[in-house]
Amino acid sequence: xxxxxxxxxxxxxxxxxxxxxxxxxxxxxxxxxxxxxxxxxxxxxxxxxxxxxxxxxxxxxxxxxxxxxxxxxxxxxxxxxxxxxxxxxxxxxxxxxxxxxxxxxxxxxxxxxxxxxxxxxxxxxxxxxxxxxxxxxxxxxxxxxxxxxxxxxxxxxxxxxxxxxxxxxxxxxxxxxxxxxxxxxxxxxxxxxxxxxxxxxxxxxxxxxxxxxxxxxxxxxxxxxxxxxxxxxxxxxxxxxxxxxxxxxxxxxxxxxxxxxxxxxxxxxxxxxxxxxxxxxxxxxxxxxxxxxxxxxxxxxxxxxxxxxxxxxxxxxxxxxxxxxxxxxx
Amino acid sequence: xxxxxxxxxxxxxxxxxxxxxxxxxxxxxxxxxxxxxxxxxxxxxxxxxxxxxxxxxxxxxxxxxxxxxxxxxxxxxxxxxxxxxxxxxxxxxxxxxxxxxxxxxxxxxxxxxxxxxxxxxxxxxxxxxxxxxxxxxxxxxxxxxxxxxxxxxxxxxxxxxxxxxxxxxxxxxxxxxxxxxxxxxxxxxxxxxxxxxxxxxxxxxxxxxxxxxxxxxxxxxxxxxxxxxxxxxxxxxxxxxxxxxxxxxxxxxxxxxxxxxxxxxxxxxxxxxxxxxxxxxxxxxxxxxxxxxxxxxxxxxxxxxxxxxxxxxxxxxxxxxxxxxxxxxx
Numbered sequence: 001x002x003x004x005x006x007x008x009x010x011x012x013x014x015x016x017x018x019x020x021x022x023x024x025x026x027x028x029x030x031x032x033x034x035x036x037x038x039x040x041x042x043x044x045x046x047x048x049x050x051x052x053x054x055x056x057x058x059x060x061x062x063x064x065x066x067x068x069x070x071x072x073x074x075x076x077x078x079x080x081x082x083x084x085x086x087x088x089x090x091x092x093x094x095x096x097x098x099x100x101x102x103x104x105x106x107x108x109x110x111x112x113x114x115x116x117x118x119x120x121x122x123x124x125x126x127x128x129x130x131x132x133x134x135x136x137x138x139x140x141x142x143x144x145x146x147x148x149x150x151x152x153x154x155x156x157x158x159x160x161x162x163x164x165x166x167x168x169x170x171x172x173x174x175x176x177x178x179x180x181x182x183x184x185x186x187x188x189x190x191x192x193x194x195x196x197x198x199x200x201x202x203x204x205x206x207x208x209x210x211x212x213x214x215x216x217x218x219x220x221x222x223x224x225x226x227x228x229x230x231x232x233x234x235x236x237x238x239x240x241x242x243x244x245x246x247x248x249x250x251x252x253x254x255x256x257x258x259x260x261x262x263x264x265x266x267x268x269x270x271x272x273x274x275x276x277x278x279x280x281x282x283x284x285x286x287x288x289x290x291x292x293x294x295x296x297x298x299x300x301x302x303x304x305x306x307x308x309x310x311x312x313x314x315x316x317x318x319x320x321x322x323x324x325x326x327x328x329x330x
Numbered sequence: 331x332x333x334x335x336x337x338x339x340x341x342x343x344x345x346x347x348x349x350x351x352x353x354x355x356x357x358x359x360x361x362x363x364x365x366x367x368x369x370x371x372x373x374x375x376x377x378x379x380x381x382x383x384x385x386x387x388x389x390x391x392x393x394x395x396x397x398x399x400x401x402x403x404x405x406x407x408x409x410x411x412x413x414x415x416x417x418x419x420x421x422x423x424x425x426x427x428x429x430x431x432x433x434x435x436x437x438x439x440x441x442x443x444x445x446x447x448x449x450x451x452x453x454x455x456x457x458x459x460x461x462x463x464x465x466x467x468x469x470x471x472x473x474x475x476x477x478x479x480x481x482x483x484x485x486x487x488x489x490x491x492x493x494x495x496x497x498x499x500x501x502x503x504x505x506x507x508x509x510x511x512x513x514x515x516x517x518x519x520x521x522x523x524x525x526x527x528x529x530x531x532x533x534x535x536x537x538x539x540x541x542x543x544x545x546x547x548x549x550x551x552x553x554x555x556x557x558x559x560x561x562x563x564x565x566x567x568x569x570x571x572x573x574x575x576x577x578x579x580x581x582x583x584x585x586x587x588x589x590x591x592x593x594x595x596x597x598x599x600x601x602x603x604x605x606x607x608x609x610x611x612x613x614x615x616x617x618x619x620x621x622x623x624x625x626x627x628x629x630x631x632x633x634x635x636x637x638x639x640x641x642x643x644x645x646x647x648x649x650x651x652x653x654x655x656x657x658x659x660x
Contacts, residue, residue, distance in 0.1 A: 005517055027464040063438070069405045069412075069424070070602070078402050082426045086433065094399070094424035096412050103416065110391070110421055112443055134357040217606055250608050272400070276547055277607050278580050 012040040060090050062299050063111035063119040067099040071215065072271040073288060074122070077142065080292025081120060088300050090117070113135055116154070118299035124187050138302045140295045145188035153298045155291050156313045159189045162284040162316040163196020166238045166266045169282070170272040171204060173324050174263050175236030178206065180247070181213035181223045182230040183240040190240070193268065197238060207317060211242040220247030228255055235263055236324075242267035242274045243280055249323065279322035287314050341369040345436055348617035363396060377613055383444065390420050390631050393441035393449040401573060402601040403618060404452070407472065410622025418630050420447070431455040448629035449483070454517050459570040470625045475518035483628045485621050485642045489519045492614040492646040493526020496568045496596045499612070500532060503568030503594050503654050508536065511553045511578070513570040520570070523598065529570060543570040550577030565593055566654075570643045572597035572604045575611055581652065589635040609652035617644050 007249045008015040011030055020028050021036040026035070064081050066074040093116070095107040104123055108131055113117050118138040123129070129146050132139050138152035145156055148301050163180075170178050180197040183190030194210075201208050209231050213223040220239060224247065237252075239245035245267030249259055259279070267274055270285035270326055291314060301308040320326075338345040343362055349356050351366040358366070362377040392412050396404040412422045423446070424435040434453055438461055442447050448468040450541070453459070459476050462469050468482035493510075500508050510527040513520030531538050539561050543553040550569060554577065558563055559652055567582075569575035575597030579589055587593050589609070597604055600615035621644060650656075 021466065028466055033466055044553050069399070070402070070409050072400070072402075075399045079426060082399075091425070094426070095421070096409060096424070106421060136351065136358055137364055195521060217602065246603075246606055250606060253608060272547065273576075273603065276580060277433075277574055278583060 007036065007039045007043055010042060011233050013037040020329075022104045051252075059115040059117055061111075061114060061116045062296065063092060063093045063105060063107070063116045063121075064096060065097050065107050065111075065121040065123070067097050067120060067122055068124045068216075069094065072273055073143075073241070073243075073269050076288045077292045078272060079295045080203030084293040084296035085300075087202070088296070090296070090300065092296075094147075097123070099124065101127045102190055105131050108132070108135060115213045117303045120295040120299065138299060139207070140298050142291060142295050143189060152219050153295075153308060153310050153312065155295055155298075155312050156188065156212075156315070157286040157291070157316050158193035159316075160196045162268060162286070163193035163238075165316065165318045166193075166202050166215055166268070167197045169202035169295055169318050169320070169324060170236035170238070170264055170266060171200070171206075173236070173326050175264055176206065177209065177233045178236040178238065179209040179211060179227055179234045179237050180212050181227075181240045181244060182221075183213065183215055193238075193240075201251060209234065213244050213316070215241045215243060216262050217243050217247045224248045224251035224255075232251040237263060237265050239265065239267050242269045242271045242281060245283070246273070246277060249279075249281075260325045264325065268321075270319055274319075275321065282321045282324040283319050285317050285319045287316075289301075290314060337366065337369045337373055338409065339357075340372060341365040344482075352473075357362035370473050371583050373586045389445045391423060391441075391444060391446045392420055392435070392626065393423045393425060393446045393450040393451075394429050395425045395441075395449060395453070396451055398546075399424065399426045403473075403545075403571070403605055403616075404597050406601060407622045411626045412621045412622075414623040414626035415630075418626070420626070420630065427453070429454065431457045434458045435461050438462070438465060447609065447633045450625045451452060452502060464627070466628060470529045470628050471626050472621060473519060482632060483625075483638060483640050483642065485625055485644065487616040487621065487644050487646050489501050489522035489646075490526045492598060492616070493523035493568075494530050495646065495648045496518065496523075496598070496614050497527045497530035497653060499648050499650070500566035500568070500594055500596060501536075502529070503566070503590070504654055505538065505594055507539065507561070507563045508543060508566040508568065509539040509557055509561050510568050511541045511550075511557075511570045513545055513575060523568075523570075535562075541563065544576050545571045545573060547577045550574030550624055551581055554578045554585075558582070565595060567595050569595065569597050572599045572601045572611060572613055575653075576603070579607075579611070589653050590655045593657065597653075600649055604649075605651065612651045612654040613649050615647050615649045617646075620644060 005013050008018045018036050021033050022121055051074050062085055064078050069075055078094050085092050097103045120140045120142055122143045140153045142153045142155045158230050182194040185191050211223045211226050212218045238240055241250050259265050267281045267283035270283045272285050276283040298308045334345050334348050338348045348366050352361050387420035392415055394408050400403055408424050413463050415422050427433045447469055448600045450470045451474055452473045454474050470483045472485045512524040515521050540551045541556050543549045569578050575595055589595050597611045600613045604611040628638045
């Protein structure tokens with residue numbers, strides 16, 4: 001078995017330099033560093049400290065895998081995880097998956113290999129669900145409900161209640177022709193919000209009006225054009241989320257519709273921007289910060305062998321701002 | 331020297347199970363996994379494959395360390411790095427630093443220890459500069475210029491030109507009392523944009539009017555209130571960036587100012603949101619996507635031993651939208 005001295009001899013450097021390369025802390029020039037790495041490969045030398053770091057039970061790293069870091073919902077969520085993790089002495093690694101199962105799996109493997117203490121993931125993919133089933137580290141699924149997966153824990157907002165609240169609020173504001181721009185039905189969030197809308201429609205004998213709308217600015221634009229074409233009578237809109245709502249506002253304004261006078265508009269999420277844009281957006285507020293903090297807390301509790309709740313449905317609430325107006329009903 | 335069989339024996343599992351734990355790929359129950367990890371620690375066993383992965387020359391991982399993932403400039407930048415990296419078979423790890431040197435250093439050490447092929451960082455901190463000086467992996471500094479650091483490469487937009495363009499455009503729109511909400515002067519971006527503003531002021535004999543304004547929504551709000559108090563004569567504003575500009579728009583509107591009729595407004599960055607908000611924001615466009623793609627390309631070229639340019643100043647351009655209006659000058 002090769003020792004550090006043999007590696008140093010082959011690389012033509014001191015043992016201290018080999019150690020510095022291994023620990024990655026001090027200044028070693030690139031040329032020397034390559035020679036040391038070559039010598040390590042040649043000799044099959046296994047440095048103690050790194051191997052130990054790799055196998056110690058807690059790496060104090062948690063991974064966060066989100067579908068789209070450009071969606072403020074996810075960057076706000078990641079920031080909340082990071083803050084809670086940092087308080088407890090953990091680092092986070094953030095990965096973007098584009099909802100692509102290949103990227104998701106690649107990122108999960110990478111986190112497993114670096115012995116992360118857990119991963120927090122928003123996924124909707126069947127193949128990823130299977131990977132998670134075999135995943136040796138705890139996985140907290142956030143913002144999606146996967147029926148077939150035995151994840152460590154689930155965290156989700158009450159999307160059904162959110163769908164109901166949005167529809168009931170538009171009714172209370174006097175709307176009678178309410179269009180639901182529903183998110184992807186393959187996501188539990190899209191499905192449950194839509195179910196809430198449907199139930200309120202049924203209870204009030206109101207005709208359902210639906211347009212499919214992914215969670216993005218672009219989808220909001222397209223959905224707004226479809227609304228103008230297919231539902232010219234619309235007096236209320238529930239956008240799939242705040243990003244879409246912001247585009248819907250823009251497109252409807254350009255088409256000469258006044259909001260809230262002609263059409264009232266409700267978003268979903270309560271990203272920071274929804275209260276910064278003009279007009280401020282009425283929306284269903286998800287407790288984004290609490291969801292991120294809870295996800296971090298569950299991983300930490302898992303590491304420490306403490307108890308935690310497996311199924312977590314967090315409450316949502318209506319935030320009334322400037323794109324809806326109650327006195328219109330009078 | 332312990333072998334895999336000895337580890338298996340002590341843990342009371344098969345050698346195949348030890349291998350599965352080491353590779354982190356297949357389903358091993360938590361109880362067995364802990365026994366294997368304990369046995370590995372006890373015996374001092376150094377598994378070949380992981381040690382090899384740790385020391386192979388390219389881990390195909392690049393790290394991205396940004397000060398604030400909630401700032402769309404950085405989430406768009408990270409997304410661009412990720413796309414370019416993925417095309418070339420690399421994964422990215424994204425770290426949030428809050429401009430906190432302790433977090434920066436912690437993240438750099440973590441990336442070095444996992445043998446990342448390089449790191450892309452936006453930092454402004456002296457102690458981080460010293461860490462980078464000793465950093466054994468290539469570091470590309472984006473959006474900041476650090477004078478004392480021998481980084482692998484620098485990528486920055488032409489902030490000086492941006493500051494000039496914004497000021498000249500407001501002049502061309504008829505503004506004569508232009509307030510510069512300058513970003514932090516400790517950042518090269520803030521300093522250079524301000525210098526551009528100062529030079530145009532001097533060339534046109536125009537009085538300088540400055541308010542300090544960090545790169546955030548909150549800072550934009552405060553700066554707008556200061557503007558109303560100290561510069562009631564203002565007819566043009568250059569916001570520190572688009573986030574701040576969006577808040578400035580909001581606060582000035584609330585105070586009864588019409589934009590662009592009473593005060594014209596220019597942002598900086600051209601984040602996606604600047605063309606989605608209402609009214610659309612006139613801004614100085616940084617090539618955010620190109621900057622991210624170039625950063626990834628430099629790391630890849632470094633790994634492959636190819637040439638790359640060390641100092642990269644990318645061009646900026648004025649994007650005229652709805653918060654400024656040229657015919658006001660007539």
